[in-house]
Amino acid sequence: xxxxxxxxxxxxxxxxxxxxxxxxxxxxAFIPLFFYVxxxxxxxxxxQNAFGVADYKGFQLPVAVLQGAAGVANGAGLAMTLDxxxxxxxxxxxxxxxxxxxxLGRMLADAIKAVILAGAIIVLALxxxxxxxxxxxxxxxxxxxxxxxALAYSGIGVAIALKTGSPQAAQAGFIVFFPLLxxxxxxxxxxxxxxxxxAVARLNPVTYIxxxxxxxxxxxxxxxxxxxxxxxxxxxxxxxxxxxxxxxRSRVRQ
Amino acid sequence: MLAIEATGLTKHFGPTIxxxxxxxLRVEExxxxxxxxxxxxxxxxxxxxxxxxxxxxxxxxxxAGVDVLANPAEVRRRVxxxxxxxxxxxxxxxxxxxxxxxxxxxxxxxxxRERAAHLLEVVGLxxxxxxxxxxxxxxxxxxxxxxxxxxxxxxxxxLDEPTTGxxxxxxxxxxxxxxxxxxxxxxxxxxxxxxxxxxxxLADTVAIMDQGKIVAQGPPGELKASIGTDSIMLTFEAxxxxxxxxxxxxxxxxxxxxxxxxxxxxxxxxxxxxAVAAIVRLLDEAGAPAQTLVLKQPTLDDVFLQxxxxxxxxxxxxxxxPSSGRNA
Ligand SMILES: Nc1ncnc2c1ncn2[C@@H]1O[C@H](COP(=O)(O)OP(=O)(O)OP(=O)(O)O)[C@@H](O)[C@H]1O
Ligand SMILES: [Mg+2]
Numbered sequence: 414x415x416x417x418x419x420x421x422x423x424x425x426x427x428x429x430x431x432x433x434x435x436x437x438x439x440x441x442a443f444i445p446l447f448f449y450v451x452x453x454x455x456x457x458x459x460x461q462n463a464f465g466v467a468d469y470k471g472f473q474l475p476v477a478v479l480q481g482a483a484g485v486a487n488g489a490g491l492a493m494t495l496d497x498x499x500x501x502x503x504x505x506x507x508x509x510x511x512x513x514x515x516x517l518g519r520m521l522a523d524a525i526k527a528v529i530l531a532g533a534i535i536v537l538a539l540x541x542x543x544x545x546x547x548x549x550x551x552x553x554x555x556x557x558x559x560x561x562x563a564l565a566y567s568g569i570g571v572a573i574a575l576k577t578g579s580p581q582a583a584q585a586g587f588i589v590f591f592p593l594l595x596x597x598x599x600x601x602x603x604x605x606x607x608x609x610x611x612a613v614a615r616l617n618p619v620t621y622i623x624x625x626x627x628x629x630x631x632x633x634x635x636x637x638x639x640x641x642x643x644x645x646x647x648x649x650x651x652x653x654x655x656x657x658x659x660x661x662r663s664r665v666r667q
Numbered sequence: 668m669l670a671i672e673a674t675g676l677t678k679h680f681g682p683t684i685x686x687x688x689x690x691x692l693r694v695e696e697x698x699x700x701x702x703x704x705x706x707x708x709x710x711x712x713x714x715x716x717x718x719x720x721x722x723x724x725x726x727x728x729x730x731a732g733v734d735v736l737a738n739p740a741e742v743r744r745r746v747x748x749x750x751x752x753x754x755x756x757x758x759x760x761x762x763x764x765x766x767x768x769x770x771x772x773x774x775x776x777x778x779x780r781e782r783a784a785h786l787l788e789v790v791g792l793x794x795x796x797x798x799x800x801x802x803x804x805x806x807x808x809x810x811x812x813x814x815x816x817x818x819x820x821x822x823x824x825x826l827d828e829p830t831t832g833x834x835x836x837x838x839x840x841x842x843x844x845x846x847x848x849x850x851x852x853x854x855x856x857x858x859x860x861x862x863x864x865x866x867x868x869l870a871d872t873v874a875i876m877d878q879g880k881i882v883a884q885g886p887p888g889e890l891k892a893s894i895g896t897d898s899i900m901l902t903f904e905a906x907x908x909x910x911x912x913x914x915x916x917x918x919x920x921x922x923x924x925x926x927x928x929x930x931x932x933x934x935x936x937x938x939x940x941x942a943v944a945a946i947v948r949l950l951d952e953a954g955a956p957a958q959t960l961v962l963k964q965p966t967l968d969d970v971f972l973q974x975x976x977x978x979x980x981x982x983x984x985x986x987x988x989p990s991s992g993r994n995a
Contacts, residue, residue, distance in 0.1 A: 415773075422770050430758050433799075500754025503720060504815060508771035509744040666722050 419510040423518025424525070427492065431526065441488075442530055445481035446537065449473055452600065453541075464605045468631050470543035475626035476599050477534050478555065479619070482527035482563040483594055489519040490570020490583035497578040497664075512665055516575070516657060520567040527563035528556050543630070551629040554639070561646040562622055566590075568653025575660035593619045618645035668732060670696040670823050670855035671717060675726035678712050686712040688879035689726065694857060694872070696822075699849050701870030701887075702859040703967070705979055708876040710859040711751050714827045717857070718748045731823045744772070747821035751828050751859075753812040757801040761792055761811050764800065765818055772819035779818075786814040790844070806837045813841070817848075823855045824848065830865060838865075845869055863967040863979060873967065875974055882974040891965045896923065897939030899946065900961040901932045908955040915953045919946065939964065 431438050453470050460469040493516070496502040505515045535545070535552055545551060573586035596613050597620040603611055614620045625642020628635040671694035678687040687709040694700040704710050715721035717730050719739035728735045731745035756764060762783055769779030787796045790810040795803060800811065809829070816824055826845070830838040846869065848854045860866055866873050867887050874884040883890055903909040906929055913927045916934050921942060924935040936942055939962045950957055971979045 419771055422767060426756075426759070426763075426767060429763075433758050496756065499756060500750065500752050501756040502754075503750065504754040504768070505771065506720065507718065507743055507748050508768060509740055509773060509819075510771040511740075665720075 416511040416514050419514035420517045420521060423505075423514060424521040427489075427519050427522035428525065430492070431488075431522070437488075438485075438526070441481060441484040441526075442533065444484060445477040445530075445534065448480065449477040449534070449538070450541075452476075456600065460601075464601050466602065466631075468544055470538060470541060471545065471630040472627060474535065474538045474543055474545075474630050475555070475623055476594075477538070478531045478559055478626065479562065479594060479623060481530045481534060482559050483566055483591065485527040485530060486520075486523045486563040486567035487570050487584075487587045488526075489523045489567040490572075490574040490586070491580055493519055493571050493574035494578055494580040494583050497574065498580075506665055512661060513658070516571055516661055520564055520571060523567045524560045524564040528560050531556050531559040545630050546633045547629045551634075555626050555629050558622065558626055558642060558646060561643075561650065565646055565650035565653050568650070568657045572653060572656035572660040575657065575664045578664075593617055596620075597623050599623070618649050621645035622649075668696050669729070670694050670698070671700070671728070671730050671857060673717070673726065673728040676713065676716060676723055676728055677725040678709075678716060678721060679724045685879045687716070687723075690876075690879075690881045692728075692874070692881075694855060696855055697849070697853050698871040699845065699856040699858060699869050701866035701873040702857065702876060703861070703863070703866045703873055703971070703979070704859075704876030705861060709879040710876055711827055713876075714748070714750070714825050714857070714859060718746060718825050719743055720748075731821075744819070745822055747816035747819070747824040749813050749816040749824075749826050749829060751831070753808045755800050755808055755812060755815075758799060760797050760799055761787060761803070762796040764811070765814060768815050769818045774819070782818060786817060790814045791840070806833055809833065810837075810841075813844075821854070823857065825857045827859045828861065829858065831861065842869060861979065863971070867967050875971060877975045883970060887967060890970045891967065892938075893970070896935050896937065896965065898963045899934045899936070899939050899943065900959075900963065901934070901950075901957040902959045903930050903932070903955060904958060906930055911953060912950050912955040912957070915949060915955070916946065919949065 453473055457469040460466040460472070466472045493502070496505070502515065506512055535555070539545060547554070569590050570583045570587055574583045577583070596610070596617050598606070598614060603614055603620070606614060621641040622645045625638045625645075628638040671692055673690060673692040675689045675691065676687060677689045679685050690713065702710050702713065712721060716723045717728055717735060719735050719742050723736070730742050733741045733745060735742050759767070765783035765786060766779045769782050770776065774782060787793045790813060792807065792811060792814070795807060800808065803811065813826070813829060816826070829845070830841050833841065842865070845856055845858065849856050858869060870887060872885060873887050873890060874881045876882070885893075901912065903912060909927055909930050909932050913925050913932050916922060916932065917925050919942070921938070922934055922936045926933045934946070943960070943962055947957065947960070968979060
């Protein structure tokens with residue numbers, strides 16, 4: 414069976430799963446929006462004086478998008494463990510489909526969900542009064558970046574799921590990686606960070622993804638920022654995809 | 668051509684567990700091959716190796732003419748597998764699951780739809796096909812799982828304990844279905860089971876597994892014949908006629924032993940079936956006609972006992988075996 418068609422069929426299956434149990438997706442939408450509104454409400458009015466950010470709603474928008482994408486992208490790993498435990502993973506592995514398609518189908522579904530959520534967050538943020546400097550084309554770029562980030566990020570949970578088959582481990586893995594989202598200029602510009610945090614943030618690829626996305630919202634087209642963000646997405650993706658492939662190998666060749 | 672051929676097939680888990688310990692298999696095309704053994708004897712591990720799910724520690728195997736190590740994807744295209752534990756996604760409906768399975772084997776949307784509808788009909792699931800699998804009963808799930816194994820029309824099918832846990836009616840339905848698959852469509856069936864009567868009824872050839880090794884292999888009839896002795900149990904009107912009959916039967920060709928107990932006589936001999944008519948005639952002539960006559964042939968259980976030293980130990984469906992047979 415052709416790998417692309419198979420991946421797509423399995424993406425559709427994963428997607429249908431979400432439609433069948435929409436309640437599972439609600440927290441993924443609620444949590445980033447909640448933090449967005451609360452953070453803007455708490456810090457928005459002093460951001461200008463405290464660290465020179467005029468449009469804090471725009472400043473926080475990509476944070477909400479990344480947080481949402483990370484939450485959504487956690488789903489693939491968990492769902493994969495359920496497939497492994499139910500034996501359905503092996504049923505799929507017994508078809509003539511390339512086994513990578515079984516994994517990519519899940520990850521792709523999450524990436525698409527993350528893009529949909531990003532769209533919803535942008536619309537709500539605009540209604541809330543945020544600006545978006547690069548307009549519709551910039552929004553498209555932001556959504557594309559979200560797609561890449563979610564795809565790459567979901568690889569963490571999927572790799573752990575394939576390696577361990579345990580939902581707890583997949584969940585724990587997520588918790589270990591979640592801080593990456595906050596060891597970045599999430600609440601304030603990197604320039605105001607304590608020296609140690611700035612050093613950590615500069616090593617964190619999420620920082621560059623966030624800055625690239627933020628430039629689209631609050632500054633306008635900034636090729637350098639976008640390029641760095643793109644490289645960061647590819648770097649995370651390269652690592653997680655490698656881990657996923659290794660974990661897949663160890664699972665299907667035991 | 669051989670449908671399944673394995674040489675020295677071995678699977679060790681860690682340094683101590685020899686789940687499968689160097690087995691040789693030759694299964695002719697079009698056969699039902701019964702793979703018999705008790706819990707932990709290595710049946711599932713063997714199936715998983717032949718079905719490309721588990722990598723052998725050593726040995727080689729060809730299934731449907733293809734090497735399982737060299738070309739696992741092609742093996743998967745040619746074989747159908749229903750594992751011991753059903754593996755279903757409970758959120759999909761039976762129809763969705765079957766159609767997806769078909770498409771993942773490369774069928775077009777239309778082919779997959781038609782094939783799924785046909786199989787749902789065949790396994791008797793047409794009326795629940797559009798409900799989520801979550802709500803299916805255990806037996807229904809098992810039948811769906813079986814249908815999944817057949818979705819791409821495989822020439823070789825592995826069924827790992829397909830009837831364990833089924834009620835007698837469902838078990839019978841599965842048996843008839845396996846027979847139809849084999850006799851009607853010529854599909855080679857590799858069937859693992861803990862039920863002697865299942866192997867006896869369905870299998871052309873039986874292999875008995877014990878602790879990772881094949882300890883006996885052959886057609887059930889031959890295996891039973893290798894045990895040697897049939898017995899004929901006779902009862903008579905009176906002790907006196909029983910004694911007369913015993914004396915006569917002692918002279919009969921092929922009889923190994925005659926035991927008398929009151930009005931009953933037990934005769935042990937080779938090939939009882941072909942001797943029955945002659946014995947009845949002989950007793951009539953001797954003026955000691957038997958009132959009842961029961962011919963008992965060795966069962967696969969006797970074979971099992973002889974080659975393993977213990978009875979086949981199955982928790983359900985039969986009275987407990989002697990304690991020597993228990994291993995856990
Ligand atoms: N993944 C594994 N890791 C370690 N040991 C295993 C594994 N799979 C099977 N075993 C062991 O290998 C032996 C054979 O197991 P297997 O499942 O093949 O037996 P079986 O004949 O199918 O038993 P049953 O009738 O209970 O299904 C058992 O001792 C089992 O505990
Ligand atoms: Mg088993």
